[in-house]
Each structure stands twice: as structure tokens, then as C-alpha cells.
Amino acid sequence: MEHIEMVEKLRERVNVSYEEAKAALEDNNWDLLDAMVQLEREGKMRYEYSSDSSKEAETEAQHKKREEQKEKGKTAVNSFFEEVKRLVMKANDHNLVISKDNKQIIAIPISIVLIILLLTLPAFGAIALAAVVSYFFGIRYSISKGQNAVQQTRSPEAEDSDWESSSTDQDLRD
Numbered sequence: 001m002e003h004i005e006m007v008e009k010l011r012e013r014v015n016v017s018y019e020e021a022k023a024a025l026e027d028n029n030w031d032l033l034d035a036m037v038q039l040e041r042e043g044k045m046r047y048e049y050s051s052d053s054s055k056e057a058e059t060e061a062q063h064k065k066r067e068e069q070k071e072k073g074k075t076a077v078n079s080f081f082e083e084v085k086r087l088v089m090k091a092n093d094h095n096l097v098i099s100k101d102n103k104q105i106i107a108i109p110i111s112i113v114l115i116i117l118l119l120t121l122p123a124f125g126a127i128a129l130a131a132v133v134s135y136f137f138g139i140r141y142s143i144s145k146g147q148n149a150v151q152q153t154r155s156p157e158a159e160d161s162d163w164e165s166s167s168t169d170q171d172l173r174d
Contacts, residue, residue, distance in 0.1 A: 003022075003025070003030060006025055006030055006032060007021045007022050007025060009032065010024065010025060010032060010035055010036065010039075013032075013036065014036055014039050014040075014044075014045045015045070016039060016044055016045065020039065020044055021035070021039075024036075024038050024039050024044075088111055091109065091110040091111035091114060092109050092110070092111050093145060093146065094109070094110045094143055094144065094145050095107040095108060095109055095110065095143065095144050095145075096108050096109075096110060096113050096141065096142075096143055097141070097142045097143070097144050098139060098140070098141055099139075099140050099142070100138050100139050100140065101138060105139075107144070110143070
């Protein structure tokens with residue numbers, strides 16, 4: 001090992017100046033161990049316990065920062081999925097109602113309509129054109145809110161038969 005390398009190695013190990021390290025090595029025939037002992041006897045060695053603890057503290061700080069970033073990432077992902085969940089629930093609560101002559105033909109939850117649109121995305125132009133054309137033939141589209149949005153349409157004959165059966169039930173009870 002060259003003398004310059006030995007001086008640098010001694011400086012790193014005992015944290016002394018270049019001149020002090022070189023003088024100690026020259027006094028001890030370039031023996032590293034003896035030079036370290038001499039510097040320690042003279043009280044010139046400066047121990048840096050803080051370097052180890054500062055490395056640990058730095059490592060701990062980096063670890064903590066990574067954990068915080070992970071938590072932020074989890075929070076961002078969770079909030080995204082919470083927002084998606086809220087939108088899906090809202091879409092389930094609203095219906096696309098298709099009617100003709102003020103009579104409801106069908107009521108479909110908006111979430112189902114969106115899924116159908118996504119699945120038929122290449123044919124979206126044709127679907128939009130069909131919706132516009134059907135509007136001219138008296139088909140109306142509306143969006144209603146609530147679970148009561150889906151209504152059963154009943155024919156007048158069904159209402160009469162319900163009345164008759166209920167009156168028959170009433171007669172049997174009497």
C-alpha cells in the first residue's frame with residue numbers, strides 16, 4: 001500500500017487531519033495500528049459516534065418517508081374507489097325511463113345503461129342515431145330518481161279483475 005493511501009485510510013478511521021495522520025505514520029514506520037495507538041494516547045482521535053447514529057436516523061427517516069408515501073398511495077387509491085363506489089350507488093339509484101304516449105315502456109338503472117354503452121362502444125354512433133330517430137316516433141327518454149322509479153304499468157282490464165277478485169274475497173269473508 002502506498003503512503004498516500006495509508007494516510008487516507010488512517011484519516012478515515014480516526015478522523016484526524018492529513019498532517020496529523022502523516023506525522024503519526026512517519027513516527028511509527030508507516031504501521032497503521034501503531035499510528036492509531038499513538039493518536040489515541042495523544043488524545044487526537046475524534047470519535048464520531050454520531051456518524052453511526054446519524055446513518056441510522058437517516059435510514060429511519062427514509063423508511064418513515066417511504067411508509068408515509070405508501071399510506072398516501074393507499075389513501076389515494078381508497079378515496080378513488082370510494083368515489084367510484086359512490087358514483088355506482090348513485091347510478092343504481094337513477095333510472096333511464098323510456099316511454100311512449102305517456103306510458104312507461106322500460107326503466108333501466110343508469111349503471112346498466114353505462115355498461116351497455118361501454119360494451120357497445122364501437123356501435124355508439126348507430127345507437128345514438130337510433131335514439132334520435134326513435135324520438136321522432138314518439139319515444140321519450142327521461143331519468144328518474146329513487147327505487148320507486150321503476151313502475152309497473154297495468155292495463156285497465158287487470159285493475160278491473162283485481163277489483164273483482166278483491167270484492168269476491170270480501171263476499172266470501174262475509
